[in-house]
Amino acid sequence: xxxxxxxxxxxxxxxxxxxxxxxxxxxxxxxxxxxxxxxxxxxxxxxxxxxxxxxxxxxxxxxxxxxxxxxxxxxxxxxxxxxxxxxxxxxxxxxxxxxxxxxx
Amino acid sequence: xxxxxxxxxxxxxxxxxxxxxxxxxxxxxxxxxxxxxxxxxxxxxxxxxxxxxxxxxxxxxxxxxxxxxxxxxxxxxxxxxxxxxxxxxxxxxxxxxxxxxxxxxxxxxxxxxxxxxxxxxxxxxxxxxxxxxxxxxxxxxxxxxxxxxxxxxxxxxxxxxxxxxxxxxxxxx
Numbered sequence: 114x115x116x117x118x119x120x121x122x123x124x125x126x127x128x129x130x131x132x133x134x135x136x137x138x139x140x141x142x143x144x145x146x147x148x149x150x151x152x153x154x155x156x157x158x159x160x161x162x163x164x165x166x167x168x169x170x171x172x173x174x175x176x177x178x179x180x181x182x183x184x185x186x187x188x189x190x191x192x193x194x195x196x197x198x199x200x201x202x203x204x205x206x207x208x209x210x211x212x213x214x215x216x217x
Numbered sequence: 218x219x220x221x222x223x224x225x226x227x228x229x230x231x232x233x234x235x236x237x238x239x240x241x242x243x244x245x246x247x248x249x250x251x252x253x254x255x256x257x258x259x260x261x262x263x264x265x266x267x268x269x270x271x272x273x274x275x276x277x278x279x280x281x282x283x284x285x286x287x288x289x290x291x292x293x294x295x296x297x298x299x300x301x302x303x304x305x306x307x308x309x310x311x312x313x314x315x316x317x318x319x320x321x322x323x324x325x326x327x328x329x330x331x332x333x334x335x336x337x338x339x340x341x342x343x344x345x346x347x348x349x350x351x352x353x354x355x356x357x358x359x360x361x362x363x364x365x366x367x368x369x370x371x372x373x374x375x376x377x378x379x380x381x382x383x384x385x386x387x388x389x390x
Contacts, residue, residue, distance in 0.1 A: 134247075137244055141244075143252070145257055148256065150252050151260045152248070152259050152260060153260065
């Protein structure tokens with residue numbers, strides 16, 4: 114699946130090789146390959162993207178996550194969806210998440 | 218990508234981005250410790266000149282989990298300094314302190330002042346590999362510090378610093 118196929122009906126999960134660690138108010142994502150963590154490729158998420166990250170659990174479709182965003186923040190659904198899709202594509206490009214099963 | 222603040226006192230929604238992150242100070246120590254204690258080696262870029270010419274700024278080193286007891290004279294080790302900062306210097310001495318137990322003394326190859334001695338639990342890991350990329354080139358080299366050759370080089374460099382240093386650790390006690 115290419116990232117251009119990222120749509121709201123898709124389900125994503127965190128890649129197995131990613132270690133997430135909360136440090137100093139930020140969520141750091143560290144890609145790990147072959148038991149080696151490359152600290153030149155650390156990503157930092159503040160509380161807003163971390164809200165999405167926590168919900169990319171391999172079970173919840175992106176439209177359900179969009180609904181949770183709309184419930185938690187004052188934001189229009191279309192705007193939330195656009196930001197969500199862009200963010201998930203960014204994570205997928207960095208191999209931090211990958212497509213899981215389709216939503217039931 | 219800015220969304221308006223929430224009316225229900227939630228945090229402002231500012232869109233979502235994953236930012237490339239540069240490790241600093243105590244944050245780095247926390248992450249090093251978490252990864253290495255869980256058996257994950259870390260690959261990190263060297264900054265500073267205190268280990269020149271053996272390590273240069275920009276080199277990429279692989280640090281593997283290690284405890285103080287397993288370290289050998291001349292190893293390049295990553296320790297948490299008494300100030301909570303990460304230091305990657307060469308082991309020049311291990312001592313037994315009656316109160317603190319095993320303590321570790323490190324020294325930068327290119328500096329004249331030895332580091333504060335640290336307790337065994339401040340040892341985070343040991344450098345096992347160094348990679349250097351030549352400037353403006355795709356070529357470079359790799360050193361396996363576990364090899365006999367580089368262990369010998371490490372021991373010689375440590376001996377030089379050991380001879381230069383005082384016989385009493387800087388912060389013993």
